[in-house]
Amino acid sequence: MGSLRLAVLNIKKNIANAKELKLSFMITIFGMAINNISFLIIWYYFGKTVGIINGWKPLDIFGLYGFSTTAYGIISSVFAGIFDIPTYITNATLDNFLLTPKNILLKISTSKVRTSAFGDLLFGIICFIVFTVSNKFTFIQYLLSLLLIIIVSIVFYSFSLFSMTVSFYLMDGHNVSNGLYGIFVSNSIYHGGAFTGILRLVFIILVPSLVVGALPVELVKDFSLMKLLVIGLIAIFWGVISVSFFYKSLKRYDSNSLFGFGS
Amino acid sequence: MKKIRFAINVIKIFMKNQVQDITNILLDVFNMFSRCIVVFLLYAYIFKLNNGVVNGVDFKTTIWSMFIYFCIMILNIRRLDNIIMEDVQSGNVEMYMNKPTSYLTLSFMRTLGQGLFSFLLISFIGSIIMGLFIGIPKLNLVIFIPTFILTFILGQILGLLIYGTIGLLSFFVQDIRPIHWIVDKFVMILGGSYLPISMFPNFMKDLAFISPFGAINFASSTVFDFWNKEFIVRLIIQIVWIEVFVVILYIVYKKSKEKAMVNGG
Numbered sequence: 001m002g003s004l005r006l007a008v009l010n011i012k013k014n015i016a017n018a019k020e021l022k023l024s025f026m027i028t029i030f031g032m033a034i035n036n037i038s039f040l041i042i043w044y045y046f047g048k049t050v051g052i053i054n055g056w057k058p059l060d061i062f063g064l065y066g067f068s069t070t071a072y073g074i075i076s077s078v079f080a081g082i083f084d085i086p087t088y089i090t091n092a093t094l095d096n097f098l099l100t101p102k103n104i105l106l107k108i109s110t111s112k113v114r115t116s117a118f119g120d121l122l123f124g125i126i127c128f129i130v131f132t133v134s135n136k137f138t139f140i141q142y143l144l145s146l147l148l149i150i151i152v153s154i155v156f157y158s159f160s161l162f163s164m165t166v167s168f169y170l171m172d173g174h175n176v177s178n179g180l181y182g183i184f185v186s187n188s189i190y191h192g193g194a195f196t197g198i199l200r201l202v203f204i205i206l207v208p209s210l211v212v213g214a215l216p217v218e219l220v221k222d223f224s225l226m227k228l229l230v231i232g233l234i235a236i237f238w239g240v241i242s243v244s245f246f247y248k249s250l251k252r253y254d255s256n257s258l259f260g261f262g263s
Numbered sequence: 264m265k266k267i268r269f270a271i272n273v274i275k276i277f278m279k280n281q282v283q284d285i286t287n288i289l290l291d292v293f294n295m296f297s298r299c300i301v302v303f304l305l306y307a308y309i310f311k312l313n314n315g316v317v318n319g320v321d322f323k324t325t326i327w328s329m330f331i332y333f334c335i336m337i338l339n340i341r342r343l344d345n346i347i348m349e350d351v352q353s354g355n356v357e358m359y360m361n362k363p364t365s366y367l368t369l370s371f372m373r374t375l376g377q378g379l380f381s382f383l384l385i386s387f388i389g390s391i392i393m394g395l396f397i398g399i400p401k402l403n404l405v406i407f408i409p410t411f412i413l414t415f416i417l418g419q420i421l422g423l424l425i426y427g428t429i430g431l432l433s434f435f436v437q438d439i440r441p442i443h444w445i446v447d448k449f450v451m452i453l454g455g456s457y458l459p460i461s462m463f464p465n466f467m468k469d470l471a472f473i474s475p476f477g478a479i480n481f482a483s484s485t486v487f488d489f490w491n492k493e494f495i496v497r498l499i500i501q502i503v504w505i506e507v508f509v510v511i512l513y514i515v516y517k518k519s520k521e522k523a524m525v526n527g528g
Binding site for chain 1: 437444
C-alpha cells in the first residue's frame with residue numbers, strides 16, 4: 001500500500017514537473033495527436049482501396065487505434081520509467097532505485113512521465129469515441145470495451161517491460177530492447193484484417209501485437225467468451241512472465257559496469 | 264578537394280565505428296527482415312484477395328517499391344535532427360561551431376557514416392533475396408539504373424537539408440520532437456512505408472509528387488511504369504526543393520550561430 005502511495009506521488013510530481021514547461025507540454029501533446037492522424041488516413045484509404053478484409057471495414061481502424069493508442073497512452077504517460085531501464089543499466093543509475101525501500105519495479109515504472117504519450121491518450125480516446133458512435137455501441141459493449149482497455153494496458157506494460165529487461169543481458173542493450181519493442185508496437189497498429197494464418201498466431205502468442213489492437217476490436221464487434229478468455233490468459237501469461245523475468249534479470253545487475261570517477 | 268577529402272574521412276571514421284558494433288548491424292538486419300516479412304505477407308494476402316493486381320499494379324512491383332523504401336530507412340538520415348538537438352542541449356554545438364570545419368557538414372557526414380555500412384550490406388543481400396524469392400519487376404534498365412542512382416542521391420541530400428533545418432530549430436524551440444514527428448510521418452507515408460504508393464488515393468499521389476517530403480523518397484517510385492514518363496519532372500522537382508532548402512538552412516544556420524555565440528559569450 002505504501003509503495004502504491006509512493007507511486008501515485010511520483011506520478012503527480014512528474015506531471016507537475018512536465019506542466020511547468022507549459023508551451024512545450026501543449027505542443028508535444030497536440031503534436032503527437034496530429035502525428036497519429038496520419039496513420040488513420042493511411043489505413044482508412046487502404047480499407048477503401050481494398051474493400052472489406054476478413055470482416056474489417058474502413059471505419060474499424062478507429063477501433064484499432066482507439067484500443068492500441070489508449071493503452072499506449074496510459075502506460076507510456078505515467079509508467080514511462082520502464083522505457084528507461086536500458087539507460088538506467090548503462091549509466092548505473094539503477095542503484096538509486098535499489099538502495100531505497102518499497103517496490104523496485106513500481107518505483108522504476110513511475111520514475112518518469114512521457115509528455116507525448118498524453119497526446120496518444122487523447123488521440124486514442126477520440127478514436128474510441130468515433131468507433132463506438134459509428135458502430136452504435138450498446139451499454140454492454142461499452143463495459144466490455146472498458147474491461148478490454150484495462151487488459152490491453154496490462155499486456156502493453158508487460159511486453160514493454162519484457163523488451164526493456166532484455167538489456168540486462170547485453171553490453172549496450174538499448175538498441176536490442178528498442179528493436180524488440182518496435183516490432184511489437186509497429187505491428188499493433190497495422191490493419192488487423194490482413195493478419196492471417198501463421199502470421200496471426202505469431203503476433204498473438206509470441207509477440208502480442210494483435211492482442212493490444214486487432215483482437216479487442218474483433219471481440220467488441222462480435223463477442224465470444226472464448227476470445228475474451230484467450231485475451232485474458234495472454235495478459236496473465238505476459239504479466240507473470242515479464243515481472244518474474246525482470247526480478248530474475250535484476251540479479252545480474254552490477255553498478256560496476258559503469259566506468260568513471262565519481263559524478 | 265580538401266573539403267571533400269575531409270567529408271569522406273568523417274564518413275569513413277563513423278562507418279568503421281559502426282562495423283565494430285556487430286550487435287547493431289545484426290539488429291538492423293533483424294529489424295529489416297522482420298519488417299519486410301510482415302509487410303510482404305500482409306500484401307501478398309491483400310493482392311491474392313484482389314486477383315494479384317491492385318490499382319493496375321502487380322504484387323512484385325509493389326513489394327520492390329516497399330523494399331527500396333525500407334532500405335533507404337536503414338541509412339537513417341532521419342536521426343540527423345536528433346543528433347543536432349542533442350549537441351544543442353548538451354552545449355557541444357558551441358564547441359563544434361568554433362572549429363574551422365562547418366558544423367553542418369560534420370553532422371551530415373556523421374549521420375551518413377553511422378548508417379552507410381548497414382545500408383550497403385542490407386541492400387545488397389536483400390536485393391539478392393528479393394530477386395530469388397519475389398522475382399525482378401519489368402524495368403527499362405537504361406532509364407532505371409542512372410535515374411535510380413540520381414534520384415536516390417538527390418533524395419538523401421534533400422533529406423539531410425530538411426532534417427538539418429529541423430535540428431537547428433532546437434536553438435529556438437525547447438523541444439523539436441513534435442516537429443520531427445509530423446515531418447517524419449509525412450516522409451514515411453508519402454514514401455510508401457505502410458501503404459504502397461500504388462494504393463495511394465489521388466490527393467496523396469499529388470502530395471507525394473509536389474511536396475518536399477515525398478521528394479525525399481522518389482527512389483521508391485522508380486520501379487513503377489509511370490517513372491519512365493515522369494522521371495525528368497521528378498528530378499527537377501528534387502533539385503528545386505534542394506535549392507529552396509539550401510536557402511532555408513543557410514538562413515536558419517546563420518541565425519543559430521548568432522544565438523550560439525550570444526549564449527556562449
